[in-house]
Amino acid sequence: MAEILRVENLKKHFNTRKGVLHAVDGVTFGVQEGETLGIVGESGCGKSTLGRVILHLHEKTAGKIIFNGEDISDVSQAKLKKLREDMQIIFQDPYASLNPRMTVGDIIGEPLKIYKKCESKEALQKKVRETMDVVGLAERTFHLYPHELDGGRRQRVGTARALILDPKLIVCDEPVSALDVSIQAQILNLMMDLQKERNLTYLFITHNLSVVKHISDDITVMYLGQMVEKAKSSEIFAHQYHPYTKALISAIPLPKFNAPDNQIILKGEITSPINVTKSCRFAPRCIYAKPECFNSEPELEEISKDHFVKCHFVREINGL
């Protein structure tokens, strides 16, 4: 298996009137072809920005993006267009991400037109119908408009549009959070089947931990623009070492009768990513915080094989 995507020390800062907003601040990871990296975090942790920077929908501030062995950190517009054939995105909101004035067939077929993939209109329509079949959209929806479809079907349209060029990498930005649970399960199964069939690589961005556990091989937990913990999916749910990850996982309400009540309730809320100082960014909410945490920034450290944690006192807290 080859590494299909690697980002190194990737940064995205936005200049605001109040100062510099550190949306993504030094993220490094690699994804193997055919695998799924789940990126988890709460609103404002920079997970969506990260996905967009990788696709060059935002220009990075610093760092490297390597795709398929090639450095694509700074590419020309022409090259970028070529690259996007292999890198697609499925957006969060199936209501807002489809053009209301185009039919389902036109929406799904548009990438083919842009890349001049089909010689004739018939060939294009055939390819669109094939792709619709793959994602489980009935043929009769071809001439319908997005408003005539329910949320689950709309998300299938978004998925078909991302798939039609046969990409290698798909950034999935909260693809199921707008859907009901029974529909969410259908879409997740579809995405996992497609991945197996086509050896797709997913960057799966979500705030839903049970979904991310289900679909991901590796998981990265982000807090205020930085990775605080990264490990295999099964490993991170068995052993969480970072205090934030612990709180995050304990906060999931379990659909069980008499579930043990061992929630860690965090105090306060996510702090501002504007004008950050050299410190652990989680320190203001951390129950284990010591003066050192406010004065110096911890490194992302390998605690056990392939398990990385960014915390000064990870060994003390976990008795390692």
Added chain:
Amino acid sequence: MAEKILDVQNLEIRYVTDEETVYAVNDVSFTLERGESIGLVGETGAGKTTTALGIMGLVPDPPGEIVGGSIFFDGQDLLKLPEKQMRVIRGGKISMIFQDPMTSLNPVMTVGEQIAEVVLLHNKISKAEARKRAMEMLEQVGIPAARCDDYPHQFSGGMKQRVVIAIALACSPELLIADEPTTALDVTIQAQVLELMRKLQAEYNTSLILITHDLGVVAKVCDKVAVVYAGEIIEYGTLEDIYTDKRHVYTVGLFDSLPDIEKETASLKVIPGAVPDPANLPKGCKFHPRCTEATDACRNEPIPFVKISETHSVRCNRFGSAEV
């Protein structure tokens, strides 16, 4: 047991337009005792919110119409009360927390004014006293009283939802209806808000109707559960009944379609198909087109609501015909 505070019987609500009639709530019945909490669980379009609006007397008319049933609150049928009396109850004895804290606050009023507004409306007190009460409520929900004169945009999502809770509880209501109160919030903030709601509910002995699609949230907060599908309650029981002894195929499917955080599963179990269009409901059992166990009887006949234990009822042909 404690006294019954709310008794909804055979509630039916429709939205009638020129083109179609939407059967939003069909024959919904449930009861609630003082201090008890019930979860209305279901997917989009199941009629959960319309039921709540019915109790609040807020169904938009037209196109909404309450065509049948009764809602007894403290012994009075709310459906027969004139609007003037309803206004006394609404916000005073029954109040509601809406789903989206971002849009349910008035952006041009300070949060203190918004809390004081409801206090002034329902109590004969001076403005200064109302302001004092507003500050107390803010402290209660964990916001420093000094922020009384701030505007909603100066608060984060979780804080705004706390303000909304403060407004809802300002008059110590007997019944609180919370419509997806934590859906718009992050999971760590959700945990804070749920904890707060639980604490305040116990303190004020308020009854609670919690509307949600999140079975995890229900497990944390509720004593009883009603699973709603296509405007009907299809299963009703205590938390224990529903979570450990679920009977309806839909309820089982709903639980199975959740990714389990404690187990490894290869592929999720799926309920085939989608929720029916409430303007065009199937005959017979409303779930039969998606049901794996459906027989001819399910396709044609109305389904009785069957009591299978003292506390547990199911609307499914597989459980005899002894009607409730």
